[in-house]
Structure formats: C-alpha cells, structure tokens
Amino acid sequence: MSRTTPTLTPEQYEELGRDLDALRQRVLDDLGEADRKYIYDIVKVQRALEVAGRGLLFAGFFPPAWIAGVTALSLSKILDNMEIGHNVMHGQYDWMRDPAMNSKMFEWDNVAPAENWKHSHNYIHHTYTNIVGKDRDIGYGVLRMDEGQKWRPYYLGNPAYAFALMLFFEWGVMLHDMEVDRLMSGEKKWSETAGVRRRIWHKSVKQVIKDYVLFPALTGPQFVSTLVGNAAANLIRNVWAFNIIFCGHFPNGVETFTEEETKNETRGQWYYRQMLGSANISGSPLFHIMSGNLSHQIEHHLFPDIPARRYPEIAPEVRAICAKYGLPYNTGGLTKQLRSVAKKIFKLALPDNLRGKPAQPPAGTVGNGRALRAA
Amino acid sequence: MTAAKKRRPRFPGLRLLEALATPHGIDRYLELVHPMLTIRGVRGEVTRVHRTTADTVTLTIRPTRRWAGFTAGQYVRVSVDIDGVRRTRCYSPATSQHTRGRFELTIKAHEQGLVSRWLHRNAKPGLILHLSQAEGEFTLPERRPEKVLLISGGSGITPVLSMLRTLADEGHTGEVVFLHYAYTEADVPCRADLLELTGKHPNLRLLLAYTDADDGDLSGFFDHTHLRKAAPWHAEAHTYLCGPPGLMAGVREVFADLGLLDRLHTEDFAPAPITVDAADATGDVTFVRAGRAAPNSGQTLLEQAEAAGLTPDNGCRMGVCFTCTTVKTAGCTRDVRNGELSTDPDVEIQLCVSVPVGDVAIDL
Structure with missing residues (x-):
C-alpha cells in the first residue's frame, strides 16, 4: 500500500473539485432528446433479443436454435442488468421524469431486488468507495481484496470463493445486502434483515418461476432444454458481469483509503478518492455498451448519476x-x-509474511501527504 | 365520478403474461410494438387537430381501452416528452361525457406555457399522449339541477363546455345559460359549435361577453348587471365557474354580496397569486436529502426548494396534479389555498401550495 501517487495541496483539491463540477454541469445542461432516444434504443434491442431468445428456445431440439437462443437471451440479460438496469437505478435518467426509466421504480432481470441493491451499491459503495472497513464492495464480505483486510486462514480459499462468486454472481449480489459476515460476527441482528429478506423472497421467487418453471413449461416437450438454456443465459451473464465489475476497483494500482484519512473530506478530495479508487477497461464502443459503460469506471465514480x-x-x-x-x-x-x-x-489468499512482507503495513505508508489533508 | 369507478374486466391470461414479463411488465414490451397497445397504462392518440382561434388548438383524442371515461367538469393529466423530459399538465375535456371512444381537449397556448405552446405548435394526428384517468370534484350532481348557470373565461371554457354538451345530450329541459368571457369574438374557442348547439335547443342560451369589444351580448367585466341580464333566476340555480383569477374573484364577490356562495361551484384552473408576507416568515427550511437549509422566505416550499437549487418534480403548481407531493419529515406547514395547517411529522404534502410555518424539514 505504499503510495507513489502525488498528493495535492488544499488549493489544488479545491481547483480539482471546481474543474470536475464544471464538467459535470456542462453535461447536465446538455441532456435532452438524444439521451432519451439512446436509452430507449438500447431497451428496444434488449427486449428484441429477449423475445428472440425465448422464441428460439421453443425450437431447442435443433442445436443451432438452442445456441442462438441462449446467446440472444444472455445478451438480453447483460444489457438489462448493465447498460439499462445499473444505470437507470443510479438515477441517470430520472431527469426524464419517465416512470419506466425512474430509479425509484425500475426493476432488473436479476434475483437481487432493486431496493436492496440501491442501498448497498448507490449509497454504501459509491459514497465510501474503497475505504477499507466501510466500502463493503471490497471483497463483498467474502473475499480478501486488500491488504488492509487482516489475513485469516479462511482466506486460503480466496480463489475458490471468487470462482464460486463468479458462477453464482446474481445470487451473491442478492445476498450482499444481508451482510452475512456481520450477522455471523454478531454485529448485526437477524431481525434487522427482515425488510431485506422479504424483498429478496418476493423478487427471487418471481425470477425463478419465470426462468425455471413458466418458460420451460410453455415450450412443452422442450422443458429440460429450455430450463438448461435459461440457466446457461443466467450463468453467462453472471460470468460476464463478475469479470467486468472486478476490473472496476481491484486491478493493481487502484488505491484504497482508511476511515481516518477520509474524515472531513472536501468535495475535491472525494473526487480524488473516486479517481484513484477506480480503473477503466479499454475497448470498442460495443464493448463499452455491453459492459454497461462500467469500462468507464473512473468517469462513473466521479459522476454516477449522469447517463x-x-x-x-x-x-x-x-x-x-x-x-x-x-x-x-x-x-x-x-x-x-x-x-x-x-x-x-x-496473492492475498496467503498471509502477508509468506510473501516477504511485514504483517502490518508500517504506519505512515498511508500517504504521508494525504495524512496532512486529513488533519 | 361513477364513470371513473367503473373498471373494465381484466384481460384474460393477464396474470400469466405478467409473470412471463416480470420484472418489467407486459406494457414495456407491447409499447415497443405500438404505443397504443398497452394493457395497463392509459394513452391517447390524437386523431384530429383543429384550431378555432389563433392561440388555441383543439385535439380529438382516442384513448386506449383502459380509459374509464370522465364526468363533465373533470380534468385529465396529459403528458408529453419535450426534449427528452416528460411534462405533465392538467386539461379538462370539452366534449360531452356521453361521447364514447373519444374526447376533445381545447388547449390555449400561454405565453409562458411550455406544454401548451409545444402542443399548439407540434400536435398532429398520430401523436401519442400519456393520460391519467379523469380526476376532480368540479362536476354536476347526479341529480341535475333544474336551472344551471355556466360562467367561464378564456381557456376556462373547457370544463363548463363539457357540462353544457352533457346536459344537451341528456335532453335536459331546464334552463341553462352559458356565459363566456373573452377579449373579442375572435378569441372564443369553438364559437361555431356553441352557436349551433344553442340554436338547436331552445332551453340553452349562449351569452358572449367581450372585455375588449362592444359587439358581444355583454361587454366589460362581470358584475351584478351582467348576472341579472344573463340569469335573473340565479338565486334558484346552481352556478359553475371556471376562469382566470380576475373573473373568479369578481364572480365570488358578487355571489358573496348576494349571500349565494353555497350555490357557486368553482374550478381554479390558473393559480391565484399567492400573497404571503415575507415579514411573517420565520424559521428555516431544511432539505434533508440534499443536506441544504435556508431561512424561510415565506414563499411556497416548491419555490423555496427551487431557490435552493433543487429541482423537485412538479406539474400544475397549483395543488391539482400531486406531482410535487413530498414527505414533510418535521414542522408545520400551511396550505395557501385554505389556510389549513399540517402539523404531523412524516406526512405527504404538496410543495406547490404549502408554505412553512416556522422550521420545516422536507425529504428532498
């Protein structure tokens, strides 16, 4: 966690804040019909892929139809969850005052209820981004993704847990707001999760019935092939989303922060943390759309609510x-x-001293300059 | 009111379709095939556009099957997307409530009116509007009064015109007088229709009053003389009034003089200027979610929120459409329309017609 990143003077933080605020305002002032048309065009493509995918699975006895169906349905779920769902639920399109594209009303094609996700993601993760101990997206309460998380023998399974999380990602996201680790440690009471559990139950039952009962049943003799196809589409979406999302904050060079140094943060310092705590993925325009533009994680974390x-x-x-x-x-x-x-x-599955590093990072490595601004 | 309560039988198999379309709902798929195919949402297609005066536009609208009809005098919330933003305004249908399958809106392009100007300029057959079900309490009683006086001014003509047409359709035999105020003859919407309708029914009488011309049945502003000339029997009639603030105030004053306010029924279609004394304003207004606070300026909470740089959703700005309804988490507010106080915490209030009384916290 030693930092080579330059820290800024209070004046520079101020100026950085002003620069980014001005950029944000310029985009906000320019929002209009083109943005509305864009998101509705994406919705049209997604719904068309979904209908095509579900339709093709009726002919699932014919292998090319099955493969095409699963592909279309996977793409539909990816678009629904990422470029549409994630972004709409961030409130990126609330300015349109269109109930179908409103963050308070939107639900995605995913077992995780929007309400729970918005709390853990929009509030906890986007406010406390990369603050160890506060941002629950650092390892999702399951993995060790930062040296600031103290090693325990449990973390020897880090790669296995990550692999399982990848396969069952939507279920992991669904359970995220339960904060299972805090329930086990007794920090949080079971009774506090009543609302979260109720929403999970209502949402996941509907999703499971749709994908694993109704659509398979509708295809009659193709029941099993449709069920497997739907499961495959969910799996493909899980793997894709997991990979894109893990590239957002975990690549080498992305910085984490302590609660202490982020106390009394100014607007400029908040922007600084968002920039240093995120990483982009380069690629083609189509790749950016399929990643929900999370490939622009830096821009997203600076301005989570602009389209x-x-x-x-x-x-x-x-x-x-x-x-x-x-x-x-x-x-x-x-x-x-x-x-x-x-x-x-x-690497983080192993105890720090096995990797020739001191068990505790020496005090002071937490950005000497940044310790100044916290003061 | 009864019309709005009627619900058509649900589409067979709707539950299955909804289960298949979860979580988006069946309409989100159907509307992509055609915007009028929706099963749950109410939409209307403009089928005819005509202009009876220079600054008004009359739209004939064919609503989707979910439309439950309206009662003469009610209004409907109409939404259109203008530069990507959905804008909602309230308009009263001007047709008879007994016309099936279509209704008409007559919309005046106000100088400052974003939506009315947009519709005036852009409405053409094929345009799809988002609609609410009809709402509002400004209606004739189920048992029609024998004698009816309908007074309107400017674009306030629409709800009372609907009442007139409805009574005509019902073969109402009692006397009905339709007294309308306009600047000049050229400003009377649907004038030809009015003349034709009242020509056909001897018990319906049309009186046009012009404030800027002398060639009407009456001229100048409403007063005791106008009332006597229009309806000498006004004391035994029921009067329905809709118009700009000046006309509303004038009619109210005359009816108050005569002690007949209980026979006067009104619809405020334009906001009356809200008079508040800034010197009386005390306390601070806190916008909880935005984390902002400002001293109470005495204006409505909607205006104060906007002054604080927030952009709460709003529509009519007169307490009709409930778009700006927001939770007041603490403090006391006064409804500017009737002076009623809201003292409970965590209740929903309409920002556009509420002023703070002392410290108030709003969930914005």
Missing part, C-alpha cells in the same frame, strides 16, 4: 484533468486488467 453514454464522451477530458494534477488514470485492456485482478486474488 452512461456520456462517459466515453468526457473520458478524454477526465484524463486531461488527471494529467493536469499529475494523478494516474488507471486503464488497460480486459486481459491485462483481469490478469492483474486474478493475481491479487491468489
């Missing part, structure tokens, strides 16, 4: 702002970022 289609547009400016203050802009191809994440998962 995602704007992230590629402002990325060069964000990068220029980083350069202006000498801050890193962490980006790379999918393979590079994934390899870096995988390495971290394996």
Whole structure:
C-alpha cells in the first residue's frame, strides 16, 4: 500500500473539485432528446433479443436454435442488468421524469431486488468507495481484496470463493445486502434483515418461476432444454458481469483509503478518492455498451448519476484533468486488467509474511501527504 | 365520478403474461410494438387537430381501452416528452361525457406555457399522449339541477363546455345559460359549435361577453348587471365557474354580496397569486436529502426548494396534479389555498401550495 501517487495541496483539491463540477454541469445542461432516444434504443434491442431468445428456445431440439437462443437471451440479460438496469437505478435518467426509466421504480432481470441493491451499491459503495472497513464492495464480505483486510486462514480459499462468486454472481449480489459476515460476527441482528429478506423472497421467487418453471413449461416437450438454456443465459451473464465489475476497483494500482484519512473530506478530495479508487477497461464502443459503460469506471465514480453514454464522451477530458494534477488514470485492456485482478486474488489468499512482507503495513505508508489533508 | 369507478374486466391470461414479463411488465414490451397497445397504462392518440382561434388548438383524442371515461367538469393529466423530459399538465375535456371512444381537449397556448405552446405548435394526428384517468370534484350532481348557470373565461371554457354538451345530450329541459368571457369574438374557442348547439335547443342560451369589444351580448367585466341580464333566476340555480383569477374573484364577490356562495361551484384552473408576507416568515427550511437549509422566505416550499437549487418534480403548481407531493419529515406547514395547517411529522404534502410555518424539514 505504499503510495507513489502525488498528493495535492488544499488549493489544488479545491481547483480539482471546481474543474470536475464544471464538467459535470456542462453535461447536465446538455441532456435532452438524444439521451432519451439512446436509452430507449438500447431497451428496444434488449427486449428484441429477449423475445428472440425465448422464441428460439421453443425450437431447442435443433442445436443451432438452442445456441442462438441462449446467446440472444444472455445478451438480453447483460444489457438489462448493465447498460439499462445499473444505470437507470443510479438515477441517470430520472431527469426524464419517465416512470419506466425512474430509479425509484425500475426493476432488473436479476434475483437481487432493486431496493436492496440501491442501498448497498448507490449509497454504501459509491459514497465510501474503497475505504477499507466501510466500502463493503471490497471483497463483498467474502473475499480478501486488500491488504488492509487482516489475513485469516479462511482466506486460503480466496480463489475458490471468487470462482464460486463468479458462477453464482446474481445470487451473491442478492445476498450482499444481508451482510452475512456481520450477522455471523454478531454485529448485526437477524431481525434487522427482515425488510431485506422479504424483498429478496418476493423478487427471487418471481425470477425463478419465470426462468425455471413458466418458460420451460410453455415450450412443452422442450422443458429440460429450455430450463438448461435459461440457466446457461443466467450463468453467462453472471460470468460476464463478475469479470467486468472486478476490473472496476481491484486491478493493481487502484488505491484504497482508511476511515481516518477520509474524515472531513472536501468535495475535491472525494473526487480524488473516486479517481484513484477506480480503473477503466479499454475497448470498442460495443464493448463499452455491453459492459454497461462500467469500462468507464473512473468517469462513473466521479459522476454516477449522469447517463452512461456520456462517459466515453468526457473520458478524454477526465484524463486531461488527471494529467493536469499529475494523478494516474488507471486503464488497460480486459486481459491485462483481469490478469492483474486474478493475481491479487491468489496473492492475498496467503498471509502477508509468506510473501516477504511485514504483517502490518508500517504506519505512515498511508500517504504521508494525504495524512496532512486529513488533519 | 361513477364513470371513473367503473373498471373494465381484466384481460384474460393477464396474470400469466405478467409473470412471463416480470420484472418489467407486459406494457414495456407491447409499447415497443405500438404505443397504443398497452394493457395497463392509459394513452391517447390524437386523431384530429383543429384550431378555432389563433392561440388555441383543439385535439380529438382516442384513448386506449383502459380509459374509464370522465364526468363533465373533470380534468385529465396529459403528458408529453419535450426534449427528452416528460411534462405533465392538467386539461379538462370539452366534449360531452356521453361521447364514447373519444374526447376533445381545447388547449390555449400561454405565453409562458411550455406544454401548451409545444402542443399548439407540434400536435398532429398520430401523436401519442400519456393520460391519467379523469380526476376532480368540479362536476354536476347526479341529480341535475333544474336551472344551471355556466360562467367561464378564456381557456376556462373547457370544463363548463363539457357540462353544457352533457346536459344537451341528456335532453335536459331546464334552463341553462352559458356565459363566456373573452377579449373579442375572435378569441372564443369553438364559437361555431356553441352557436349551433344553442340554436338547436331552445332551453340553452349562449351569452358572449367581450372585455375588449362592444359587439358581444355583454361587454366589460362581470358584475351584478351582467348576472341579472344573463340569469335573473340565479338565486334558484346552481352556478359553475371556471376562469382566470380576475373573473373568479369578481364572480365570488358578487355571489358573496348576494349571500349565494353555497350555490357557486368553482374550478381554479390558473393559480391565484399567492400573497404571503415575507415579514411573517420565520424559521428555516431544511432539505434533508440534499443536506441544504435556508431561512424561510415565506414563499411556497416548491419555490423555496427551487431557490435552493433543487429541482423537485412538479406539474400544475397549483395543488391539482400531486406531482410535487413530498414527505414533510418535521414542522408545520400551511396550505395557501385554505389556510389549513399540517402539523404531523412524516406526512405527504404538496410543495406547490404549502408554505412553512416556522422550521420545516422536507425529504428532498
């Protein structure tokens, strides 16, 4: 956790905040029909893929139809969860005042209820991004993804847990807001999870009935082939979403923060933490859409509530702002970022002293300059 | 009111379709095939557009099957997407409540009116509008009064015109007078229709009063003389009134003089200027979610929220459409329309017609 990143003077933090606020305001002022048309075009493609996928599975006895059906349905679920669901539930389209695209009303094609997810994601993760002990997305209460998390023998299973989480990602997301680790440690009482559990029950039952009972039954003799096809589409979406999301905050070079140094943060310091705590993935325009533009994690974390289609547009400016203050802009191809994440998962499975490092990071490595601004 | 309560039988197999379309709902799929195919949402297709005066536009609307009809005098919330943003306004149908399968809205393009100007300029057959079910208590009683006086001004003509047409359709035999105020003859919407209708029914009488011309049945503003000339029997009639604030105040004053306020029924279709004394305003307004607070300026909470840089959803800005309804978490507010106080915490209030009385916290 030793930091090579330059820290800024209070004036520079102020100026950084002003630069980014101005950029944000410029985009907000420009929102209009083009943004509405964009998200509705994506919705049309998603719904068409969904209908096509479900339809093709009626002919699931014919292998090419089955493969095409599963592909279409997987793409539909990926678009639904990422470019549409994640972004709409962030409130990126609330300005349209359209109930169908409103963060308070939207539900996604996923067993995790929107209400629970918005709490753990929009509030906890986006507010306390990469603050060890506060941001529950660091390891999701299951994995060791940062040296600031104290090693326990349990973490020897880090790679296995990560693999399982990848396969069952939507279920992991569903359980995330239960905060199972805090329930086990007694920090949180079972009775406190009543609302979360009720929502999980209602949402997941509907999803399971749809994918694993109704649609298979409708295809009659193809029951099993449709059920397997739907499960495959959910699995493909799980694997894809897991991989994209793990590249957002876990690649090498992404910084984490302590509660102490982020106390009394200013707007500029908050922006600084969001920039340093996120990483992008480079790729084609289609790749960005299929990743829900989470490939622009840096832009997303700076401005979580502006429509995602704007992230590629402002990325060069964000990068220029980083350069202006000498801050890193962490980006790379999918393979590079994934390899870096995988390495971290394996490395952190082992106790720190096995890797020739002191068990406790020496005091003071937590950014000497940044300790100043916290003071 | 009864019309709005009627619900058509549910679409057979709807539950299965909804289970298959979870979590988005069946309409989110059907509307992509055609926006009028929706099963749950109410929409309306503009089938005819005509302009009877320079600054009004009359739209004939064919609603989807979920539309439960309306009662003469009620209004409907109409939404259109303008530059990506859905805008909602309230308009009263002007047709008879007994017309099946279609209704008409006559919309005046107000100088500051974003939606009315947009519709005036852009409405053409094929345009799809989002609709609410009809709402509002400004209606004739089930047992129709024998004698009816309908007074309107400007674009306030629509709900009372609907009452007139409804009474005509019902073969009402009692006397009905339709007294309408406009600047000049050219500003009377649907004038030809009005003349034709009242020409056909001897018990319906049309009186046009012009404030800027002398060639009407009456001229100038409403007063005792106008009332006597229009309906000498006003004391035994029921009067229905809708118009701009000046006309509303004038009619109320005359009826108050005569002690007949209980026979006067009104619909405020434009906001009356809200008079508040800034010197009386005390305390602070806290916008909880935004984490902002400002001293109470005495204006409505909607205006104060906007002054604080927030952009709460709103529509009519006069307490009709409930778009701006928000939870007041603490403090006391006064309804500017009737002075009623809301003292309980955690209740929903309409920001556009509520002013703070002392410290208030709003969940915005």
